[in-house]
Amino acid sequence: MEYQKDILCIGAGYVGGPTMVVIATKCPQYRVTVVDINKEKIHAWNSDHIPIYEPGLDELVKKVRDKNLFFSTEVEKGIHEADIIFVSVNTPTKTFGQGAGKAADLQYWEKTARQILANSDRGKIIVEKSTLPVRTASAMERILNGNPDGIHFEVVSNPEFLAEGSAVGDLENPDRVLIGSKETEEGRRARKEIVEIYANWVPKARIIESNVWSSELSKLTANAFLAQRISSINSISAICEKTEADVNEVAYAVGKDSRIGPRFLNASVGFGGSCFKKDILNLVYICQSYGLTEVADYWESVVKINEWQEKRFIQNMLSNMFNTIAGKRIALFGFAFKANTGDTRESPAIYITRGLLDERAEVVISDPQALINAEIDLEDVKDSLFFEIDPYKAASGAHAIAVLTEWDLYRNLDYQRIKEAMVQPAFIFDGRNILDHQKLFQMGYNVFAIGKAPLKHF
Numbered sequence: 001m002e003y004q005k006d007i008l009c010i011g012a013g014y015v016g017g018p019t020m021v022v023i024a025t026k027c028p029q030y031r032v033t034v035v036d037i038n039k040e041k042i043h044a045w046n047s048d049h050i051p052i053y054e055p056g057l058d059e060l061v062k063k064v065r066d067k068n069l070f071f072s073t074e075v076e077k078g079i080h081e082a083d084i085i086f087v088s089v090n091t092p093t094k095t096f097g098q099g100a101g102k103a104a105d106l107q108y109w110e111k112t113a114r115q116i117l118a119n120s121d122r123g124k125i126i127v128e129k130s131t132l133p134v135r136t137a138s139a140m141e142r143i144l145n146g147n148p149d150g151i152h153f154e155v156v157s158n159p160e161f162l163a164e165g166s167a168v169g170d171l172e173n174p175d176r177v178l179i180g181s182k183e184t185e186e187g188r189r190a191r192k193e194i195v196e197i198y199a200n201w202v203p204k205a206r207i208i209e210s211n212v213w214s215s216e217l218s219k220l221t222a223n224a225f226l227a228q229r230i231s232s233i234n235s236i237s238a239i240c241e242k243t244e245a246d247v248n249e250v251a252y253a254v255g256k257d258s259r260i261g262p263r264f265l266n267a268s269v270g271f272g273g274s275c276f277k278k279d280i281l282n283l284v285y286i287c288q289s290y291g292l293t294e295v296a297d298y299w300e301s302v303v304k305i306n307e308w309q310e311k312r313f314i315q316n317m318l319s320n321m322f323n324t325i326a327g328k329r330i331a332l333f334g335f336a337f338k339a340n341t342g343d344t345r346e347s348p349a350i351y352i353t354r355g356l357l358d359e360r361a362e363v364v365i366s367d368p369q370a371l372i373n374a375e376i377d378l379e380d381v382k383d384s385l386f387f388e389i390d391p392y393k394a395a396s397g398a399h400a401i402a403v404l405t406e407w408d409l410y411r412n413l414d415y416q417r418i419k420e421a422m423v424q425p426a427f428i429f430d431g432r433n434i435l436d437h438q439k440l441f442q443m444g445y446n447v448f449a450i451g452k453a454p455l456k457h458f
Contacts, residue, residue, distance in 0.1 A: 003031040003068070007197070008082035010112055012036035012045055012071065014167075014274065014343060015129055015160045016088030017052055021060050022171040024069035026201040033070045035078040045071040053342040053369050056168040079119040084193065086158070087112055088129040093278050102285035104278070106139075113143045116153075123152040125190045128216070129160060138212075154190035156181045157212045159219030164273065165340030172201070178208045180215025187212070220283045224299055227276040229264040231305035237267035237451030238312065247451025248433065267451040269404055269431030270309045270348040272337030277303055277346050310348050313402075313450075314355040317429055320448055320456070321400060326360035329423070331398040333391055334405020334432075335367040335374040342369035348431070349404040350377050357384055366394035368409055392418060400427035406434050416443055425457065 007023065009016040012034045024032040036042050044051035046065070050058055065071070072078060079085065089112050094105040109130060116126065126144065144153040157180040162170045177198045181191035195207055210218070233251055240247040247267045255262030271277075280303050287296035318325055337347035344350065349365075356363050364386035365374050371387050378385060388394040391410065395401055395418045403410055411434050419426050428440055430449040437447045441455035448454050 001068075004029045005031070005084060005197075006082045007032045007084050007086070008078045009034045009086040009088055009129070010036075010075065010078075010116075011088035011090070011130070012038070012041050012051075013088065013090070014052060014164060015162065016086065017045065017050075018054060018057055018162070018167045018171060019086070019088070019129065019160065021057060021064065021069065022168065023197060024064040024067075025060050026172075027197065028064075028068055030197070031068055031070075032064075033072060033078050033082070035072050035075045037073065037075060039073055042071050042073050053340075054165070054167045055340055060168065075115065076119045079116050080121070082124060084125045084127065084197075085116060086127040086129045087116075091130045091278075093281055099285050102281040102288075104282045104285075109140070110143065113140050117144050117147055117151075120151060120153075123154075125193055126153055126155045127194060128155065128157045152186070154181065154186055155212070156187075156190050156194050157215035158194055159215060161219070161222060164343050165338055174202060174206060176206050176208050177202050178210065178215050178218055180210045180212040183211050220279045220286075223275050223279040224283055224302065226264050227271055227280055227306070228299075228302045230266075230268070230271045230276075231302045231309075233265045233267045234270065234309045234450075235305050237309075240267075240451040241453065244453040245451075246453075250451075267433060268309075268348075268406075269313045269352065269450065270306045272345065272347040272349075273343065274345040277306070307351075310351045311355070313348075313429070313431055314352060314359075316448055317356075317400065317402065317427075318359060320446070320454070321427060324359075325356065325399070327362065328399040329362045329364065329397050330356055331391070331394040331401045332363065332365045333367075333394070333401055333403045333410045334370075334407055335365050336370040336405050336407075339406045339408070342373055344370050344373040344377050347377075347404075349374070352402065352404060352431075353378060353385070354381070357381055362386075364388055364394045364398070366391045367405060368407060370405075392421070396421040397423060398426075399423045400429060402429045402431060403434065404431050406432040410434060415440055415445070419443055419445060 007030050009020045016034060020032050020034045041051050050061055089108045091104045091106060091109060093102065094100050141155050159178055179191050179194045181187035191209055198207055236250060237247040240250060251265040254260055255265050280299055284296045284300045332349060332353065335347060335349040336342055336344055353363055366388050367374065368389065371389060375382050375387060391413060425446055427446045433449050437449055437455055440447050446456040
């Protein structure tokens with residue numbers, strides 16, 4: 001078949017994989033190839049058990065795989081054949097050297113840029129899909145266009161705004177698609193080519209064009225604002241618990257203000273995921289680099305509140321279970337950082353688990369999708385843990401249940417049956433405020449929720 005364009009994505013992870021699946025679905029006239037050096041990951045994408053859990057994703061893959069969507073480990077071949085290359089490689093927080101703990105580690109992105117240069121015999125459009133610091137595009141262009149053969153590359157920024165657990169819907173019906181380029185004739189031409197891809201299914205009114213620096217900064221800013229809302233309501237949840245106000249009622253009243261709105265005002269044990277903490281710390285580092293100390297301190301406080309909320313959750317468990325949890329079985333309901341995904345990156349459950357182990361508790365982890373990742377995250381202590389997919393078995397013999405992920409599964413369990421199999425008095429710590437607390441209290445549970453007065457029988 002003759003394709004209009006050959007599109008390549010380097011990186012088959014949570015961003016690159018779903019994005020290319022939807023592009024292939026919506027654009028049968030394009031050949032879309034996803035490459036990755038991880039052979040196991042590519043094998044999984046080509047199997048009946050794709051490596052990412054997202055509602056609706058598996059069905060889309062089966063429709064287009066081996067038709068106009070292909071998964072391969074042949075990175076160099078893919079680069080050579082591609083007209084447009086989306087780069088979606090990992091950009092973790094640096095753990096070494098200058099900026100350690102805050103700055104983005106760009107070594108994988110730079111290696112990819114040099115690999116693109118080494119395997120290109122003509123100019124290509126390179127699309128930043130990874131979340132990157134402001135002005136990274138400029139550095140990448142210097143690497144790519146510093147070649148002796150006169151091959152010209154244009155680097156375009158197209159940040160992702162996906163929410164895990166709803167990625168397919170976010171891609172098929174996005175709030176906006178942002179595409180930034182240099183404001184030169186060549187830059188605008190490259191930008192238009194990326195606009196053309198999304199215009200196959202996204203209304204033009206939702207496709208935003210900007211300069212490349214605005215595009216790069218918009219991604220960091222969006223995540224910072226969302227995380228800020230979560231930390232803000234979590235800070236208020238602590239006040240609610242002291243004053244017997246109800247954080248849900250406060251959030252509802254505040255969210256009715258049209259200037260504020262109701263989204264991201266659900267108090268919880270804390271935010272997680274691959275983006276929020278990483279992107280905020282990246283923003284902090286950028287601000288510090290430009291001497292904007294007060295701005296850096298402001299955004300860093302968002303992360304500090306989140307970490308404090310996780311510590312506070314453990315302290316609440318400890319103080320309400322008679323100041324000791326040593327030897328007590330604690331069942332964690334949920335380990336993924338949010339429902340409808342198996343992703344556990346920066347999940348509050350990681351910190352909670354380690355904190356409970358430090359107190360010598362016996363911890364059993366249950367989650368419908370994330371147990372494999374949980375074992376990887378806790379590799380160094382997994383011999384001290386139990387992993388059980390069945391929540392009824394996980395809670396059997398437990399002194400307490402801690403709800404850490406808002407899976408619908410946990411809303412609908414038979415908690416009377418669970419209580420009868422627990423050690424009495426039985427405790428529930430609802431870190432997501434998804435359960436019927438009054439009903440649980442009437443059953444005999446001692447119930448501790450985020451931002452609410454405790455319901456206890458002693």
